[in-house]
Amino acid sequence: MRPPTLVAAALVLLLGAGVALFTLRSGPGEPGEPGLSAAAAAHPRLPEVRRTMEAFGPLVARTTPTAGGESLVVGHPDRAADIAVLAAELPAAVDAVTAVWGPGWPRTALLAVADGPAEFAGLIRATGPVSPELAAASVADPFRPGSTPTGQRVVFSPDAGRRLGPDGLATLLRHELTHVAARAVTSDAAPQWVLEGFADYTAHRARPAAFAATAPTLTAALRAGAGPTDLPTDADFRGPDAVQAYERAWSVQAYLADTFGEQAVPRLYRRLAAGQLDPAGEDAALRAELGVGRAELVAGWLGWIAARSGAAAAR
Ligand SMILES: [Zn+2]
Incomplete structure (x- = not known):
């Protein structure tokens, strides 16, 4: 965790090569069922955040290939710009963490962008007040030291993108992914x-x-x-x-x-x-x-x- 003011700003190219956009909403021919695009709907990690996030509105998800497999970025339509930045940066961010930590982590990620304070608190499983200064947090299921943590996700606050800008968001992503990579021994x-x-x-x-x-x-x-x-x-x-x-x-x-x-x-x-x-x-x-x-x-x-x-x- 870190406050958003800590990340230095610089330039970044927001080119999302290899990134696919999927909007999760009811589709034709599937009355009564959400018409999820196949890739997003089938992503094994979508269920970890879907129920919580759908309570706050329709979802947008991008899948992007990272070193360990398909990673997933989930949010809402009005955070599409942040979602695009994160999805575009994710493959390089995974590689940047691996360059220091080594390949001994899943090298995939589940990222979620919250639309408001209540959703942010829910996604990071906060048990008390959440500081408005908090830009992102990584969380995991409870685990025994030495075992492989499950349920790891990086959650971005509603203000993170606006306050940090694209390059700050990318730096924050690498910071949080480092926590994810090292979680098992931390x-x-x-x-x-x-x-x-x-x-x-x-x-x-x-x-x-x-x-x-x-x-x-x-x-x-x-x-x-x-x-x-x-x-x-x-x-x-x-x-x-x-x-x-x-x-x-x-x-x-x-x-x-x-x-x-x-x-x-x-x-x-x-x-x-x-x-x-x-x-x-x-x-x-x-x-x-x-x-x-x-x-x-x-x-x-x-x-x-x-x-x-x-x-x-x-x-
Ligand atoms: Zn941190």
């Missing part, structure tokens, strides 16, 4: 700097931008002499500085890739994401995986981001 209790930083690393890696463009609030803080002194805490991701917490978390992963090689990023994720860790636990895991302790990692990261923000300022 505990919700794991440190947020690991979970969200990894998702943002994969999201931005596919379209690299300057440090200051990817982490504008962090850059501003560093230039003002008000940069971080430690890794972001879980509370930081829910507080008023949540935007900077995400940027800090991304920058930790970018530092790891730059310093220890990109393979260290998913490797460390697998070790750190499995459960709750206090700083001592993080220290032991980092020493085992990278050969440096937490204090060394933080010092190295702080120096790296200081240099990056300074280099950006000098240009």
Whole structure:
């Protein structure tokens, strides 16, 4: 999950090659039965969202081939533009996640675009109030750690497309798909700097931008002499500085890739994401995986981001 304001904007081509559009409505010759197009109606994952979403109006669905099979994007006619962007971006987004995580995930996805807050809350199975800042969330059926999660879907809020624009939506898609790919080895209790930083690393890696463009609030803080002194805490991701917490978390992963090689990023994720860790636990895991302790990692990261923000300022 992440607020919508966190995604940097850039240009994107919205060409939906290989994407088929299916409108799900009653058709001729099938009185009393929804006349679904064959591909959409037969998609094995449509039933997971159909009943919930049909309560909010007629459905539009696009199928698109991704590395693991046919993926499905479902929404309503007035979100057709967002649905088109997501369907067009999906194959490349799946590949972008696989490039970092490896092929060990289904490499297909079910995406849903909500038409209003109630539908969004229902699709993400919210049990309490949903922040209007939340742009998207990925959810799964309950599962035992180590087993393959079922029922994974990425749900986009009604405002996500309007607030983020096409490229922001594509970045958000890669972020959420990273959560989907890594779900089987991920505990919700794991440190947020690991979970969200990894998702943002994969999201931005596919379209690299300057440090200051990817982490504008962090850059501003560093230039003002008000940069971080430690890794972001879980509370930081829910507080008023949540935007900077995400940027800090991304920058930790970018530092790891730059310093220890990109393979260290998913490797460390697998070790750190499995459960709750206090700083001592993080220290032991980092020493085992990278050969440096937490204090060394933080010092190295702080120096790296200081240099990056300074280099950006000098240009
Ligand atoms: Zn997230």
